[in-house]
Amino acid sequence: MKLFQSIICLLTVMSCGSGIVLAQKAVISGHITTTDGKPASQVNIRIDGKNWADISDINGNYHIDVPTAGTYLLRLTALGTREQTKEVYLSAGAHIKEDFVINLTYAQLADVTVQARQILLGNKVTYGVAKMPLKNLENPQVYSSVGADLMIQQGITNFDDAMRNVPGISRTWASTGRAGDGATYFALRGFEAQPSLYNGLPGFTAGDLDPANIEEIQVLKGPSGTLYGANFVGYGGVINVITKKPYFEKGGTLSYTGGSFGLSQITADYNTPLNDSMAFRMVADYHTENSFQDAGFKKSFFLAPSFTYRASDRLTFDFMAEIYHEERAAAPVFFHTNRVDPLTFKDIASLNLNPELSFTSNDLTIKNPRFNIQAQMNYKISGVWSSQTAISRSVSWADGYYGYIFGNEQGSDHFEQDITKENQSNRVFDIQQNFNADFKIGSVRNRLLIGLDYFSQQIVNNGSGYGIVRFVTPQGEVFQVDDSHPVYLTKASIDSLLAGKGNSLSNTSKQTYAAYVSDVINFTPNLSAMLSLRADYFDNKGEKGNKEDDFDQFALSPKFGLVYQPVLDQVSLFANYQNSFMNVAPRTVYDVDGSNPRLKTFKPEHANQWEAGIKTNIIQNKLAFTASYYDIKVEDRVTPLAGNINDADQRGKVHSRGFDLDLEAEPAAGLSLIAGYSHNKIENTSANKTDFYTEKGRAPGGQGPQDLANFWGTYTFQQGALRNFGFGIGGNYAGVYKVVDNSATGVFELPSYTLVNATLYYNGRHVRVSLNGNNLLDKQYYIGYWSVNPQRPVNYSMTVAFKL
Numbered sequence: 001m002k003l004f005q006s007i008i009c010l011l012t013v014m015s016c017g018s019g020i021v022l023a024q025k026a027v028i029s030g031h032i033t034t035t036d037g038k039p040a041s042q043v044n045i046r047i048d049g050k051n052w053a054d055i056s057d058i059n060g061n062y063h064i065d066v067p068t069a070g071t072y073l074l075r076l077t078a079l080g081t082r083e084q085t086k087e088v089y090l091s092a093g094a095h096i097k098e099d100f101v102i103n104l105t106y107a108q109l110a111d112v113t114v115q116a117r118q119i120l121l122g123n124k125v126t127y128g129v130a131k132m133p134l135k136n137l138e139n140p141q142v143y144s145s146v147g148a149d150l151m152i153q154q155g156i157t158n159f160d161d162a163m164r165n166v167p168g169i170s171r172t173w174a175s176t177g178r179a180g181d182g183a184t185y186f187a188l189r190g191f192e193a194q195p196s197l198y199n200g201l202p203g204f205t206a207g208d209l210d211p212a213n214i215e216e217i218q219v220l221k222g223p224s225g226t227l228y229g230a231n232f233v234g235y236g237g238v239i240n241v242i243t244k245k246p247y248f249e250k251g252g253t254l255s256y257t258g259g260s261f262g263l264s265q266i267t268a269d270y271n272t273p274l275n276d277s278m279a280f281r282m283v284a285d286y287h288t289e290n291s292f293q294d295a296g297f298k299k300s301f302f303l304a305p306s307f308t309y310r311a312s313d314r315l316t317f318d319f320m321a322e323i324y325h326e327e328r329a330a331a332p333v334f335f336h337t338n339r340v341d342p343l344t345f346k347d348i349a350s351l352n353l354n355p356e357l358s359f360t361s362n363d364l365t366i367k368n369p370r371f372n373i374q375a376q377m378n379y380k381i382s383g384v385w386s387s388q389t390a391i392s393r394s395v396s397w398a399d400g401y402y403g404y405i406f407g408n409e410q411g412s413d414h415f416e417q418d419i420t421k422e423n424q425s426n427r428v429f430d431i432q433q434n435f436n437a438d439f440k441i442g443s444v445r446n447r448l449l450i451g452l453d454y455f456s457q458q459i460v461n462n463g464s465g466y467g468i469v470r471f472v473t474p475q476g477e478v479f480q481v482d483d484s485h486p487v488y489l490t491k492a493s494i495d496s497l498l499a500g501k502g503n504s505l506s507n508t509s510k511q512t513y514a515a516y517v518s519d520v521i522n523f524t525p526n527l528s529a530m531l532s533l534r535a536d537y538f539d540n541k542g543e544k545g546n547k548e549d550d551f552d553q554f555a556l557s558p559k560f561g562l563v564y565q566p567v568l569d570q571v572s573l574f575a576n577y578q579n580s581f582m583n584v585a586p587r588t589v590y591d592v593d594g595s596n597p598r599l600k601t602f603k604p605e606h607a608n609q610w611e612a613g614i615k616t617n618i619i620q621n622k623l624a625f626t627a628s629y630y631d632i633k634v635e636d637r638v639t640p641l642a643g644n645i646n647d648a649d650q651r652g653k654v655h656s657r658g659f660d661l662d663l664e665a666e667p668a669a670g671l672s673l674i675a676g677y678s679h680n681k682i683e684n685t686s687a688n689k690t691d692f693y694t695e696k697g698r699a700p701g702g703q704g705p706q707d708l709a710n711f712w713g714t715y716t717f718q719q720g721a722l723r724n725f726g727f728g729i730g731g732n733y734a735g736v737y738k739v740v741d742n743s744a745t746g747v748f749e750l751p752s753y754t755l756v757n758a759t760l761y762y763n764g765r766h767v768r769v770s771l772n773g774n775n776l777l778d779k780q781y782y783i784g785y786w787s788v789n790p791q792r793p794v795n796y797s798m799t800v801a802f803k804l
């Protein structure tokens with residue numbers, strides 16, 4: 001309660017302080033149009049040499065508050081357009097209008113947006129990363145993004161492939177659809193990460209994400225609990241999906257993609273203004289695809305309506321819904337170690353896993369439907385204060401069969417195949433209230449965020465127990481558990497097996513109440529500091545019919561950052577301290593002999609990161625580069641006691657450190673390049689002797705390859721007979737990866753690999769045709785998380801799209 005009282009007092013003080021500034025501030029506003037009279041959005045306009053700037057909205061309007069009177073140079077820049085400047089004089093309290101016309105038609109501006117990545121991250125103002133309007137060069141946190149235009153270039157039809165454009169992230173296993181954590185697992189800075197944020201709000205899924213409605217994927221690197229809490233983040237970073245929004249012009253696309261392994265996808269994206277203040281957009285997608293293995297398929301249907309209502313110049317409402325239905329037959333994860341005995345197979349060659357085998361059948365499917373709805377109200381309270389109220393409600397299901405292949409007896413090539421029938425629903429509600437302010441106290445500029453967050457989750461699980469289906473060898477031989485009662489890979493046979501295994505009757509819920517404050521303080525235009533703090537109260541209700549498993553925890557999560565720009569808007573030196581945490585449930589512990597049961601409580605687990613680096617946006621906005629070194633330490637991890645696995649303490653510690661390089665460039669008209677490289681080293685630094693998961697000096701598992709590299713380059717012909725034709729080429733490199741690292745079991749490494757991808761395309765005003773090829777060298781490669789999972793060989797796709 002004291003915290004909330006403090007926030008109210010702070011709001012009052014800031015409002016009063018800002019009121020003093022408001023009395024003297026001036027305003028520049030205006031309208032930016034194309035040569036054919038249409039509004040030009042996403043155009044940068046700023047006061048030269050100052051931090052006072054804006055980006056034109058979908059109606060082409062901009063608005064800049066100027067704190068002090070004087071003569072200024074107003075500068076307009078946008079990708080593909082000629083830079084424009086105007087000298088303006090502002091007296092105290094004046095409000096002047098300056099309109100601009102850029103040297104592109106509306107269609108040309110749209111083509112520029114599609115053909116290029118709009119790589120100018122240094123000058124691009126984003127809201128979601130810091131929950132306040134902030135340029136990349138002003139933000140002490142490192143983040144990468146993948147835009148819809150790049151996904152179109154690469155012919156991407158699934159979310160996982162889009163992530164290959166992000167430096168430092170790798171997939172460790174594909175979506176399984178299982179209850180709880182069935183989404184794809186990625187490794188980021190040595191820690192696990194899953195996509196769980198939609199427009200900065202909860203968006204849990206047990207299955208895949210459909211890229212048809214994705215405008216941008218933001219990967220925020222490092223522990224990010226200060227702004228996002230403990231429910232959605234890993235210590236390596238956050239994956240935040242930004243969805244498509246309506247705009248005030250008629251437009252849309254209808255596309256079809258066909259390709260290898262039975263890929264067939266049709267996508268429609270239609271947008272229309274309903275009147276001057278309302279716009280509607282609908283995205284729909286139908287997707288079918290088979291596996292590259294002997295069995296397996298995916299079939300999905302997706303519908304995403306969205307609506308924008310601009311009630312006034314100060315008040316806007318946005319609504320979005322997603323309805324997604326997915327059914328798959330997914331290959332089981334191949335865990336090739338029982339995590340106790342020494343490994344029988346030390347490498348890929350000796351394991352000799354047949355990559356064409358799925359170890360499943362198309363009769364054993366899992367469904368992962370999902371419903372997600374979000375509403376947002378943005379209100380400009382004054383020239384200083386603005387308000388954002390956001391509400392999210394999502395429901396996701398896991399319904400069907402999930403299995404895995406696990407371990408083997410030492411010296412044997414027989415692996416146990418297990419299966420269960422999932423039946424879980426995950427219901428999430430979240431409401432956030434954010435206040436943003438931009439004001440000066442004396443000569444010091446403050447950009448303030450004050451936020452409140454309420455999160456609620458209910459999980460109902462009625463899934464079955466696990467049953468042993470059979471034993472298999474990596475080459476596909478099958479051995480029944482009981483030859484007199486064989487089990488087959490059919491629904492009827494598996495249901496009969498699981499009939500006597502019991503089922504879960506679980507109904508759990510939890511809530512989080514949080515408040516956070518963040519202030520970016522500009523001591524000078526070149527020097528700024530970010531000071532942030534979150535207060536988080538976690539209330540776990542546990543099982544609905546059992547009060548004994550209830551518990552609550554309180555955590556503080558601070559964040560600090562420092563940015564110095566020796567060359568304003570071009571070069572940024574930064575350093576940050578970031579924090580995140582995870583709530584830890586009490587557990588019943590016992591003596592060595594299993595006697596003396598007692599409940600032991602724990603404090604939240606914490607991660608702390610120190611990071612420093614450089615960001616640039618140079619050569620007339622044609623080169624954006626980020627380089628950083630980070631050091632992350634995790635403390636208070638629950639670990640079994642040495643000599644008594646029935647008890648535990650919080651001695652566990654993990655240390656991760658490494659560096660990221662991220663480059664995006666437009667060295668010439670029509671030529672776009674992205675590249676990245678990362679190196680990470682992670683190990684347990686304090687734990688229980690030879691415990692498989694926490695042994696000191698060993699990798700904790702799921703950390704991904706130490707070394708990763710990515711590259712993609714495209715060139716679009718600008719004139720002549722080949723105008724609008726283009727080509728692209730790129731690929732990915734992953735170094736050797738220790739998927740098992742333990743002194744008792746031994747070490748198992750997945751080999752390094754290099755993938756090559758390419759595209760040929762024509763992108764005209766109304767038609768786009770592209771041919772894409774992936775893994776063109778037909779490299780046999782593997783990913784894993786204590787596992788070995790073969791990946792797709794060479795594959796092709798062709799897309800034809802018609803544009804309004």
